[in-house]
Amino acid sequence: MEIESNKLKSQFLNFPGTRYMGSKHKIINDIWNHISDLKFHSFLDAFAGSNVVSYFMKCQGKQVITNDFLKFSSTISKAIIENSRIQLNEIDILILLSEKAVNYNDNFIQNNFNGIFFTPDENAFLDRTRSNIELLDNEYKKCLALASLIRACMKKQSRGIFTFVGQRYDDGRKDMKLSLKEHFLNAVDEYNACVFDNKQNNLSLNIPVESLDYKSDLVYLDPPYYSPKSDNDYTRRYHFVEGLCKNWEGLQIVEKSKVKKFKSYNSSFSKEESALNEFNNLFYKYKDSKIVVSYSSNSFPTKENIAGLLSLYKDKVIVNEIDHTYSFGNQSKDNLNNFVKEYLFIGI
Ligand SMILES: C[S@@+](CC[C@H](N)C(=O)[O-])C[C@H]1O[C@@H](n2cnc3c(N)ncnc32)[C@H](O)[C@@H]1O
Structure with a gap:
């Protein structure tokens, strides 16, 4: 039993890191130290983002429901959290890399993103591979x-x-030197290695949190952090991969946008007033679950607002502080706004 549980935990080391805005990868062990004593079997990650927290919980043997309104986030979670045994094999990779298959997406990327992020050859590779996936x-x-x-x-x-044209911040890193195809093949290996069975029915969802209607023993809320100093618009930063994931179906590109972004999804968390109201709605909706909230010190609503609201629905509210440097937003690494305290509210 002990060996089995250690095996599950070491599986987490396979999770491929990203620079996803607000990712909890660096502090996942701190978060776990604060909540590991709570009794819970099912875990709902309502704003899963990079999915690092959900994947960590899968590795702890929990039954995980993971959700994000971005389709690309939920595609990753379907691949490595909901999926417990299917991997890509060599024949699949031959299909994916085939240059002869019919191109179903009418060279959408070559026609719309020429000269924006990638070279013409890379855009052709993306069009072809995106089409071969079908x-x-x-x-x-x-x-x-x-x-x-x-x-x-x-x-x-x-x-x-994907907020700027070209390779403005090319610092010569190895990542910039590898071709898209090399990156793709590396990623296939990395994600294949993430697939494992924790013997639970895990679920990946793609629903705006405002209409989410799934329950669990513990609900983890890590919404976008509203701050007057920077926007918290995930769609603006990741529109290209979101579009790629949806094949731009149902998305309308804003023609005057230099990076050809589409109109951002609405989120209650993008304005101070609606954010406070939505926290209240979520705390009410999950009043029968243990509620854990991540939030940062340079954001609104404030620490006092959130603790106050949570205590309307919970007998006991604990506020923990974790020192954390955010990996970025749009700011440079040494911007003081990035050195913040990360709060972890626990309502039981
Ligand atoms: C702070 S990030 C979550 C980071 C995540 N915990 C991690 O470790 O990577 C917030 C996430 O909330 C998502 N989001 C924003 N508004 C949402 C909404 N109304 N419904 C569902 N997801 C939303 C964003 O797409 C983003 O991925």
Whole structure:
């Protein structure tokens, strides 16, 4: 039993790191130290982002429900959290890399993103591979392949965000030198290695939290942090990989945008007033679960607001502080705004 549980925990080392904005990868062990004594079996990660927290909980043997309104986030979680056994094999990779298959997406990327993020050859590779993904015969294989293509784009794009044209921050890192195809093949290996069975029915969702209707023993809330100093718009930063994931279906590109972004999804967390109200709605909705909230010290609503609201629904509220340097937003690494305290509110 002990060996089995150690095996599950060492599986977490396979999780491929990203520079996802607000990722809890660096502090996941601190978070765990604060909540490991709580009794819970099912775990709902309502704003899963990079999925690092959900994947960690899968490795602890929990039953995980992971959710994000970004389709690309939930595609990754479907591939490595909901999926417990399907991997991409050599034949799948041959299909994915085939240059002869029919191109179903009418060279969308070559036609719309020429000269923006990647070279013409790389755009052709993306169009081809995106189209070949549809030839795979299994939903989880499609998610693994798509997750790998998304990872390739994020690794190849400097800073992993799509807010500027060209390689403005090319610092000569190895990631910038590898081709998109090399990144893609590396990512296939990395995500294949993430697939494992923790003997639970795990679920990946793609629902705006405002209409989420799933319950669990413990609910983890890590919403975007509203601050007047910077925007918390995830769609603006990651529009290209979100578009790639949806094949831009139903998304309208804002033509005057230099980076060809589409109109951002609405989130109650993008304005101070609606954020406070939505915290209240979420705390009410999950009043029968243990509630854990991550939030940062330079954001609104304030620490006092959140602790006050939570105590309306919970007998006991504990506020922990974790020192944390955020890996970025749009700011430079040494911007003081990035040195913040990360609060972890626990309502039981
Ligand atoms: C702070 S990040 C979560 C980071 C995550 N815990 C991690 O470790 O990577 C917030 C996430 O909330 C998502 N989000 C924002 N508004 C949302 C909404 N209304 N419904 C669902 N997800 C939302 C964003 O797409 C983003 O991935």
